[in-house]
Amino acid sequence: MILALLLSVVGCVPTKTAASDTSVVADTGDGTGVDPTDPLANIDPESLPAGSSPCRSPAYVTVEYVVDGDTIEVLSGRGAERVRLIGIDAAEVDHDGDWDECWAEEALAHVADLIEGATVWLTFDAECEDDYGRTLAYIHTRPGDQGFLQRVLLSEGWVTTFEVSPNNSFAGQFLQDEAAAMVAGAGLWGACGR
Secondary structure, three states, X not given: OHHHHHHHHOOOOOOEOOOOOOOOOOOOOOOOOOOOOOHHHHOOHHHOOOOOOXXXXXXXXXXXXXXXXXXXXXXXXXXXXXXXXXXXXXXXXXXXXXXXXXXXXXXXXXXXXXHOOEEEEEEOOOOOEOOOOOEEEEEEOOOOHHHEHHHHHHHOOOOEEEOEOOEOOOHHHHHHHHHHHHHHOOOHHHHOOO
16 A cells, blocks of 8 residues: 555556446447546557557456456446456465465556556457456556556566467567566565575
8 A cells, every 4th residue: 555655646547437437438428438537548549558459448447346456347338248358367366265376466556556446547459358258458557568557567577478379569669678577686586485
């Protein structure tokens, strides 16, 4: 929570909205479903990093729930969607017991602090759905690298890379972010003896 507060002071955390505020996904009259009072809404979504041939246009969504460090539940113009973050893998959380992998609860809590209840942009790569029916997406909390959630989580050592073709447009950059975290012993790289 302290990290989220610090990040919000320096502008790294997306705007949080009240859980009862449905305007972020409601039609605002212009057909976009974007809340014009949210600073994140002023971003040109076409300027956000996405695959070269994305399967879907960018989506402005509300993060309802964080399942773990690489999976979230969102409310979009399509309704409720379970979203698997492209290109990363978080340690597994045992939601029914106590066999969590090293760094699982920490990654879950960190991602929840950063985006749960917030509005974010989703961008896409070549395939939009995995074999489990989850939407595959990149998450953006603001423009630039510091708003590209996968890159932030990798560079701080919260998650590892997980490349699945054809959704690998940023695989090279993700590997560089992960390598920097490894060298620094950041996050799971220092805590889990990797």
